[in-house]
Amino acid sequence: xxxxxxxxxxxxxxxxxxxxxxxxxxxxxxxxxxxxxxxxxxxxxxxxxxxxxxxxxxxxxxxxxxxxxxxxxxxxxxxxxxxxxxxxxxxxxxxxxxxxxxxxxxxxxxxxxxxxxxxxxxxxxxxxxxxxxxxxxxxxxxxxxxxxxxxxxxxxxxxxxxxxxxxxxxxxxxxxxxxxxxxxxxxxxxxxxxxxxxxxxxxxxxxxxxxxxxxxxxxxxxxxxxxxxxxxxxxxxxxxxxxxxxxxxxxxxxxxxxxxxxxxxxxxxxxxxxxxxxxxxxxxxxxxxxxxxxxxxxxxxxxxxxxxxxxxxxxxxxx
Amino acid sequence: xxxxxxxxxxxxxxxxxxxxxxxxxxxxxxxxxxxxxxxxxxxxxxxxxxxxxxxxxxxxxxxxxxxxxxxxxxxxxxxxxxxxxxxxxxxxxxxxxxxxxxxxxxxxxxxxxxxxxxxxxxxxxxxxxxxxxxxxxxxxxxxxxxxxxxxxxxxxxxxxxxxxxxxxxxxxxxxxxxxxxxxxxxxxxxxxxxxxxxxxxxxxxxxxxxxxxxxxxxxxxxxxxxxxxxxxxxxxxxxxxxxxxxxxxxxxxxxxxxxxxxxxxxxxxxxxxxxxxxxxxxxxxxxxxxxxxxxxxxxxxxxxxxxxxxxxxxxxxxx
Numbered sequence: 001x002x003x004x005x006x007x008x009x010x011x012x013x014x015x016x017x018x019x020x021x022x023x024x025x026x027x028x029x030x031x032x033x034x035x036x037x038x039x040x041x042x043x044x045x046x047x048x049x050x051x052x053x054x055x056x057x058x059x060x061x062x063x064x065x066x067x068x069x070x071x072x073x074x075x076x077x078x079x080x081x082x083x084x085x086x087x088x089x090x091x092x093x094x095x096x097x098x099x100x101x102x103x104x105x106x107x108x109x110x111x112x113x114x115x116x117x118x119x120x121x122x123x124x125x126x127x128x129x130x131x132x133x134x135x136x137x138x139x140x141x142x143x144x145x146x147x148x149x150x151x152x153x154x155x156x157x158x159x160x161x162x163x164x165x166x167x168x169x170x171x172x173x174x175x176x177x178x179x180x181x182x183x184x185x186x187x188x189x190x191x192x193x194x195x196x197x198x199x200x201x202x203x204x205x206x207x208x209x210x211x212x213x214x215x216x217x218x219x220x221x222x223x224x225x226x227x228x229x230x231x232x233x234x235x236x237x238x239x240x241x242x243x244x245x246x247x248x249x250x251x252x253x254x255x256x257x258x259x260x261x262x263x264x265x266x267x268x269x270x271x272x273x274x275x276x277x278x279x280x281x282x283x284x285x286x287x288x289x290x291x292x293x294x295x296x297x298x299x300x301x302x303x304x305x306x307x308x309x310x311x312x313x314x315x316x317x318x319x
Numbered sequence: 320x321x322x323x324x325x326x327x328x329x330x331x332x333x334x335x336x337x338x339x340x341x342x343x344x345x346x347x348x349x350x351x352x353x354x355x356x357x358x359x360x361x362x363x364x365x366x367x368x369x370x371x372x373x374x375x376x377x378x379x380x381x382x383x384x385x386x387x388x389x390x391x392x393x394x395x396x397x398x399x400x401x402x403x404x405x406x407x408x409x410x411x412x413x414x415x416x417x418x419x420x421x422x423x424x425x426x427x428x429x430x431x432x433x434x435x436x437x438x439x440x441x442x443x444x445x446x447x448x449x450x451x452x453x454x455x456x457x458x459x460x461x462x463x464x465x466x467x468x469x470x471x472x473x474x475x476x477x478x479x480x481x482x483x484x485x486x487x488x489x490x491x492x493x494x495x496x497x498x499x500x501x502x503x504x505x506x507x508x509x510x511x512x513x514x515x516x517x518x519x520x521x522x523x524x525x526x527x528x529x530x531x532x533x534x535x536x537x538x539x540x541x542x543x544x545x546x547x548x549x550x551x552x553x554x555x556x557x558x559x560x561x562x563x564x565x566x567x568x569x570x571x572x573x574x575x576x577x578x579x580x581x582x583x584x585x586x587x588x589x590x591x592x593x594x595x596x597x598x599x600x601x602x603x604x605x606x607x608x609x610x611x612x613x614x615x616x617x618x619x620x621x622x623x624x625x626x627x628x629x630x631x632x633x634x635x636x637x638x
Contacts, residue, residue, distance in 0.1 A: 046572075087552075092553055222571075240575055243576065249567070251566050252567065255583035258414065259585055261581070262580070264573075264575040264576070264579045
């Protein structure tokens with residue numbers, strides 16, 4: 001099969017063996033996959049991953065120990081947990097000590113024609129959700145995780161820093177709470193996606209000393225946290241969503257002086273994300289800026305790196 | 320009067336004018352003062368302060384618009400707030416936008432024979448608390464602030480990183496909750512203060528992969544946060560108490576990957592600290608390692624810098 005590999009450099013392997021599923025895994029024919037900023041960071045050395053890239057996908061189950069799944073269109077949770085460690089037993093499976101993570105840690109990813117995942121990770125997708133929408137289940141779940149971790153109230157002001165893919169999802173998700181959401185970015189065409197839905201946006205240099213009790217840092221850049229320190233009220237909360245390979249020299253004293261609360265936030269609940277996509281509560285289609293066949297995955301990665309890009313989609317069947 | 324000044328370098332001014340009190344301020348004859356790590360950081364350039372150093376003190380009121388205060392032995396809250404800004408109006412006076420801070424920001428401190436403070440900052444000290452104990456009201460209040468911010472339960476394990484003055488106070492304060500407290504440090508004679516009170520301690524290199532839901536970072540060093548990342552459970556909380564002049568290059572991705580909560584923690588409630596000292600719940604006297612007259616303040620600062628030192632006290636009357 002074709003597969004996009006990172007082994008110190010990125011290349012398309014056209015004769016990669018189709019993976020063999022383990023007894024409790026399904027073999028899934030990947031239909032489409034989405035490029036995430038984490039994929040680009042991995043290529044810069046983040047987390048030392050080696051293998052097939054990709055963790056956002058929709059596919060069709062070809063083989064499964066549960067026959068009901070065969071033929072179903074599905075998405076998959078990316079953390080493969082052991083079910084036995086202290087974190088699994090506390091219900092923190094996404095923090096499993098022995099976990100592998102699809103396309104991120106010790107587990108081949110979905111930028112390929114086939115992928116395997118434990119059947120407990122798999123969620124069937126209702127017919128009313130298109131393939132392209134289904135790719136957004138994983139990042140939408142990550143945005144929803146903020147509402148699991150932080151109580152955001154209708155009376156709150158929330159600043160979203162960064163109008164990338166994750167920022168645009170976070171803004172829409174937090175807008176559901178009734179809070180006053182202001183998304184701060186650089187690119188008018190990206191901010192326009194939110195403005196069309198009635199959300200407030202502004203450019204970073206227009207931000208006139210406005211502060212908020214909650215700031216969500218989605219810039220994907222170490223400078224985002226420094227900016228967040230300036231924008232959050234004392235005793236406020238910064239939600240940190242960005243991960244990056246780069247280490248940053250940063251003055252952490254504002255955390256103590258202003259008694260700021262920083263909340264790291266990663267993966268979230270797939271069921272809620274699927275329900276919200278089914279109810280058309282979140283616009284994800286406007287976030288797609290390019291589509292490539294898997295054959296042209298290297299070009300797709302380059303495009304995803306461009307500042308004007310949002311979600312770049314790989315069609316793993318059309319090649 | 321004598322006063323210890325920092326104006327780019329530290330020196331003892333023997334002919335400093337006695338400060339004039341503003342209408343709502345008291346003039347206080349300083350009796351004793353304590354050297355805090357923040358004073359040492361200011362001398363390294365932290366916060367760009369210029370003026371008389373010192374914010375931990377006990378004194379006797381000499382002049383006051385409230386005649387009841389005159390002659391009283393008092394301590395003073397260090398944040399001088401405006402009472403009018405949005406933070407003051409929200410009850411966050413310690414985060415007042417226009418605040419000055421005793422010996423730290425735009426307000427001459429207490430390493431002098433006299434100091435002024437608004438009478439609303441002043442707390443009389445009961446006779447059962449000695450002068451030396453009273454100096455600890457401010458740092459003990461800072462330790463108590465952790466319990467204001469984070470709910471620590473009897474079933475929790477808490478690791479205190481750092482066995483300096485603040486670490487030893489934090490360990491005792493958190494021990495009140497019934498949680499299992501482990502203080503990690505380097506110096507046996509400092510850890511012994513806690514062991515005598517039945518608290519668990521260990522050396523950093525003895526710490527055998529133990530983790531805790533709550534880690535309190537009191538090392539006063541940027542490396543402390545890196546250590547805390549290793550010691551805290553996923554979804555756990557790191558309380559950050561240290562401030563320092565140095566900027567540190569740090570990999571912040573563990574915050575996101577392990578969904579850690581970081582809580583910055585600064586000043587706390589004086590009334591509770593006075594009550595706990597009155598009830599002899601916290602041992603502070605064991606934390607005093609040296610005493611100097613104000614005349615020998617430079618020597619006192621050098622002593623406070625020594626790794627074996629804990630609280631160094633300045634006697635501002637005996638010189």
